[in-house]
Amino acid sequence: MVATREPRVASVAQETAGAEADAGAALAKLGLAATGALALEACGGDSGSSGGGTPPPVLSSTQASRFLSQSAIGYSHADIASVSTSGIDAWLTAQFAMARPQKFWDFLVTNGYAASTNVNTLNGFDPMIWSQLMGGSDILRQRVGLALLDQWVVSIDGFASSWRPFVMAAYLDVLWESAFSNYRDLMEGVSTSVAMGLYLTFLGSVKANPATGSIPDENYARELMQLFTIGLYQLNMDGTLVMSGGNPVPTYTQTDVSQGARVWTGYTFANTDNTTPDRMQLPMAINAAQHETGATSFLGISIPAGTSGATARATTLDGLFNHPNVPPFVSKQLIQHLVTSNPSPAYVGRVAAVFANNGSGVRGDMKSVIRAILTDSEARDDTQVTSSSFGKLREPVTRLVQWARAFNVTSPTNLWPFGNVSSSANRIGESPGHAPSVFNWFRPGYTPPGTTIASDGRVAPEFQITNEPSMIAYINYLQSVIVNGAGEAKADYSSLTAIGSDSQALLNELNLVLAAGQISATTIAQMKTALDTISATTSAGLNNRIYAALVLVMASPEYLVLR
Structure with missing residues (x-):
């Protein structure tokens, strides 16, 4: 010491x-x-x-x-x-009902960063984030949004593009909006965002060419499974590893990655107009001529030959969303970000059960999952304050x-001049939005x-x-x-x-x-x-x-x- x-x-x-x-x-x-x-x-x-x-x-x-x-x-x-007066339940309900005071995108537009002089700069990016984190009244959404950014990582320092602050603004708006919606909506929004297409390099990925030996980019297919949905190993509902012969059981193989990568081909910008940042906010389009239309099979998901790109995406995301690993994998990481680094299996299991079914037959209801995390007896137990094994x-x-x-x-002129504070x-x-890699900080x-x-x-x-x-x-x-x-x-x-x-x-x-x-x-x-x-x-x-x-x-x- x-x-x-x-x-x-x-x-x-x-x-x-x-x-x-x-x-x-x-x-x-x-x-x-x-x-x-x-x-x-x-x-x-x-x-x-x-x-x-x-x-x-x-x-x-x-x-x-x-x-x-x-x-x-x-x-x-x-x-x-x-909170002391209203109680936790009422406070959560009020926060869930609160409209976002301002979108990230709107901050940039309102403060003049859409001017053509900013096409190749990072101007406005850090002020945009600090204005929300330090100034927005939706303090629960801000916390959950930041937790989602720590999992679904995109870094402004990790891709080359014009209008990069706007690329990130559109992406952060997806995360912050999805914080109180459904995890399946989050998966869809991220998978069609220009930011993720650029960061994990599947924007511009094309179908295999046997003549040249080129194959589709595998980055997103791999990280969508490994980092964003199911993880590396099969899990029990309480987050503990499924074991076989004393070893954890992998969730996927390299073949699954290669087959899955075929789904993420043909993605491109929605249009070619780069005079304004507007196309960075639009979902990516799919060029049918560059999309792989052969039959694809991975993780028990089958996509017949001739399937359109949009249908292949929906089938893939539905299959991953319904994978048994998703409830414990996502629930445990959210608990780690909000409450404690080492939640008990019982805690993870209770939250994962709510993820799987919110009580009304809905899977992936983020409001119910957040409420379950924050009101669980393990989180609210006052004796944990003196525990050396919690937190x-x-x-x-x-x-x-x-x-x-x-x-x-406050920042009277909306400059929020804290800047990039990532230097150690x-x-x-x-610093938010500046992660060194897809594996976060x-x-x-x-x-x-x-x-x-x-x-x-x-x-x-x-x-x-x-x-x-x-x-x-x-x-x-x-x-x-x-x-x-x-x-x-x-x-x-x-x-x-x-x-x-x-x-x-x-x-x-x-x-x-x-x-x-x-x-x-x-x-x-x-x-x-x-x-x-x-x-x-x-x-x-x-x-x-x-x-x-x-x-x-x-x-x-x-x-x-x-x-």
Whole structure:
């Protein structure tokens, strides 16, 4: 465990250097610096609980905050009060009914990014995403949409095209719209999107040519199975592996990939007009002359000779959607993104059962699946807060967005100038829409080597992008944005200035709003001792104390691990 190293304080404007120095000094007093300080063992699972149940309609503030930390992209004290009063069920119903305030595509158009001068730039992309994550009122949809992007990965850095921000905007709109629809709709929307066609290279794939030996592109056929629907190995309904002779049973073969690739031939842009970005929003068309029309068979799916491209796609997606692996495969990954890295088989099984049948005979109903995940007894059990085998490391993007939403960060001119924050040297090591590969920033099965997690056979996905340098970079960047904001995007700390002269009250508020009350009394006492060394008798001193308190809380292991 690293307990003595003081993080380097980032160089910032002279007028704010004192504030950052105060925060850095407070951190040093507590020895919060790097990955070694994190409770690695806190990302596990247990043997499961007895089953789902209806949560109480009225919750304590800490219970409401804990629920929101699992369900919302970020939230404020007012959101905590709302959930505490209305209860989880009513809050979910209201969020499901909420119309999207703005589509990604519309943000780009409204803010002038469709001008021809932007045809070959990335202008508008990062502001578009941050405006939604930090500003949209549909905080449940934002959280689920981000989880879907972590699974159905497309990265703006991974393909060449004109109008790339618009390509991504259309794709993100598919994910965000599908968050509350049906998983089959998601599969259809992604499979016809220009973004996925470009990213996994089946846009332009043509039928085999025996004369030249060319074959269809296999990327999408493979990843559609491996990453998006059924996974590598057959699963029981509770997410455990089906075994044969002591080995897991594969779900598909290379022959299945090669045969499946024939379905994804002939795909092209809907039209040839590139003077505007409009065609990037349209579903891909199929050029019949380039589509494979021979008989195809894979995974028990049979497509007769002469079948049209659209019918072949529908048959393929229907077959995959109804594969027995889909409910546990999808359910477990959603649980991992929202609640805990190592859900019990019982938890996975309960959610998978809802995926298979929402109670009205509907398979893949996302609203029912999300409700099942968030209201399950394993998620809502308050005793999990003290369990060393439950929870997940908060991914860096959700930490940044949580700060922004807790303190009403706004961008008056819609620039949202946070930019690409994926650098692990001087930013947070992750940025939405900039994943390094189709395998995302971290894999759901990642295990940190040489840890008790590894020896216990558990996983901790977010630790794949977490190490000592990345944590120091996160803390330094956090100090900078807490004090300075990002360009014109500033936080409103008025709720904290009213109580900032009382270190205990300040920490209690931050513990509730940011950490759902999960920072221990012992740690709070240590933080208070550090904060009390910062005089709050002047406006500048009060602000410095608030800045330091925010950094202390958001750098603490008890905050970083969400239970």
